[in-house]
Amino acid sequence: MKLPVRSGAVAAQCLPNFTMSIPKSLKKFGIVFATLPLSACNYLEAPPATAALSMAQIDQLIPRRVPQSQSFAKDISAIFDTLKIDKTPQNICTTIAIIDQESNFNANPPVANLGASSLKALNNELEEKLGSTLAPYFRNMLKNEPTPDNSFEKQIAKVKTEQALDDIYHEMFTYFTQKYYASNITNVSKLIGGDIEERLDPITTLGSMQVQVSYARDNQRMNGNNLELRKDLYSQYGGLYYGIHRLMRYAADYPEPLYRFADYNSGMYSSRNAAFQKMLHELAKTKIDYDGDLLVYEKGNKISSKPSQSEQALNQLLAQGTIALSARQIRNDLAKEKSQKFEDTETYRTIGSLYQMKTGKKPLKAIMPQVVISGAKLSRDYHTQWYADKVNARYLACLNKAKRY
Numbered sequence: 001m002k003l004p005v006r007s008g009a010v011a012a013q014c015l016p017n018f019t020m021s022i023p024k025s026l027k028k029f030g031i032v033f034a035t036l037p038l039s040a041c042n043y044l045e046a047p048p049a050t051a052a053l054s055m056a057q058i059d060q061l062i063p064r065r066v067p068q069s070q071s072f073a074k075d076i077s078a079i080f081d082t083l084k085i086d087k088t089p090q091n092i093c094t095t096i097a098i099i100d101q102e103s104n105f106n107a108n109p110p111v112a113n114l115g116a117s118s119l120k121a122l123n124n125e126l127e128e129k130l131g132s133t134l135a136p137y138f139r140n141m142l143k144n145e146p147t148p149d150n151s152f153e154k155q156i157a158k159v160k161t162e163q164a165l166d167d168i169y170h171e172m173f174t175y176f177t178q179k180y181y182a183s184n185i186t187n188v189s190k191l192i193g194g195d196i197e198e199r200l201d202p203i204t205t206l207g208s209m210q211v212q213v214s215y216a217r218d219n220q221r222m223n224g225n226n227l228e229l230r231k232d233l234y235s236q237y238g239g240l241y242y243g244i245h246r247l248m249r250y251a252a253d254y255p256e257p258l259y260r261f262a263d264y265n266s267g268m269y270s271s272r273n274a275a276f277q278k279m280l281h282e283l284a285k286t287k288i289d290y291d292g293d294l295l296v297y298e299k300g301n302k303i304s305s306k307p308s309q310s311e312q313a314l315n316q317l318l319a320q321g322t323i324a325l326s327a328r329q330i331r332n333d334l335a336k337e338k339s340q341k342f343e344d345t346e347t348y349r350t351i352g353s354l355y356q357m358k359t360g361k362k363p364l365k366a367i368m369p370q371v372v373i374s375g376a377k378l379s380r381d382y383h384t385q386w387y388a389d390k391v392n393a394r395y396l397a398c399l400n401k402a403k404r405y
Contacts, residue, residue, distance in 0.1 A: 051405075053087045059072075061398050079244050080092075082241075083249060090399070093399050095248070096395075097392070099240070101390055103209070106208060114160065114162070114165060118165055119153065119156055125200075141175070141176055146175065165202075166203055166234075169203075206230065209244070210243070211239065211242040213233065215242065221242075247260070250269075251340055253272075254366045259272075262369055262384050268338055269292070269338060270292025270293070275364035277289070277294070277310055279352065284313035284314075287309060288310055291370060294308060294337040314347065315330065325350065368385050370383070370385075
């Protein structure tokens with residue numbers, strides 16, 4: 001017997017056994033399949049006879065080294081209620097594991113070598129983002145303003161936290177627009193669109209759960225400009241709200257939580273998409289990186305017209321007459337790769353069915369994306385596998401403590 005799930009709550013339901021249907025794109029070739037009973041179950045489903053965890057129980061699951069555990073437990077419990085997420089041990093431990101991995105429960109965590117790495121990233125992108133005319137003036141300001149002894153460059157080199165860096169950056173950009181080329185900045189803004197300060201800011205993920213500012217902006221909980229949004233993300237409640245929203249508010253049919261942890265690092269549905277890429281590779285026998293991106297993206301997450309390895313492999317199968325899809329349909333289907341809707345597309349279902357026919361194996365639901373993690377805030381490069389394993393160890397330790405409940 002399953003616990004009742006509140007309307008809109010994030011607690012996926014196991015589906016009864018069903019027989020996989022044959023996509024129209026394969027029926028046209030008269031392909032016959034042995035029907036296999038399949039089942040689907042999201043690991044976030046509430047287990048039998050498990051009551052919602054209380055705030056006091058959540059507090060006990062947070063590592064004892066966290067001095068403000070009661071405050072974090074209160075906010076986590078309130079946010080789960082706001083977002084209508086069931087407070088099961090699995091869901092709570094998923095959240096606790098990510099928070100601990102990302103910040104050790106610190107809304108504004110110190111970052112090693114933050115100043116030097118940020119200066120390097122900023123200098124490398126000035127020409128691209130400001131243009132060759134304004135970039136030299138900006139560099140001069142970095143080195144000499146507001147005074148040579150206390151320049152913005154020296155201030156940045158000393159910062160220890162992201163919020164301190166953000167504050168300096170905002171002050172620096174305001175200074176630049178007021179003292180130097182405010183009219184030119186305005187013209188550049190009109191040319192490239194959007195908030196240039198936001199585009200230049202090297203801090204793109206922040207808060208206790210290191211949420212992308214762009215994601216928070218798309219799911220903003222209250223009205224405000226970019227500066228106000230960043231302040232909200234640096235607050236304990238705001239950082240948790242957007243992080244829990246990003247982590248838990250999407251349905252993914254994964255066999256184990258490890259893949260949701262990987263998705264938090266490499267992007268929503270990247271584990272599912274990497275599995276799709278692996279099946280496609282085995283069918284097309286062509287090189288495909290299992291990175292979880294089925295299309296090529298330009299800066300700003302805009303879809304590029306350049307075909308990806310996955311799209312080229314699909315078009316190869318199309319040219320060979322292996323699948324009865326059009327290039328346009330393939331492109332349109334791949335554009336849904338960041339949502340659950342991709343699983344309902346003819347392209348996704350066709351490759352799963354063809355893989356099952358060719359290999360005799362069930363279609364792959366998820367594999368670990370092969371993504372390298374790098375950035376100004378990291379001392380070295382890591383892989384998504386490393387990240388997911390670290391989070392999973394914290395998750396299992398939390399679940400072990402939760403057994404008493």
